[in-house]
Amino acid sequence: MTFTAANLFGQILFGAIGLGAFVYGKKQSSFKTMLLAVAIMSFPYVVSETWMLYAIGGALTSILFLWKD
Secondary structure, eight states: OOOOOHHHHHHHHHHHHHHHHHHHEEEHTTTHHHHHHHHHHHHGOOOOOOHHHHHHHHHHHHHHSSSOO
């Protein structure tokens, strides 16, 4: 696992996006949004490359905004 500034920033960024999406999904009673939010919050634990962190995070965040209920 690499601990560069960009990597740590990405982990914090996608953790915050996932937390916000989870709270929103819980408020709206949207299981799909909550499940996607958990994926956004948890994937930085298994991805070690910085470019992959931002690529996967960007894709998951895009899916979150495109698949609204």
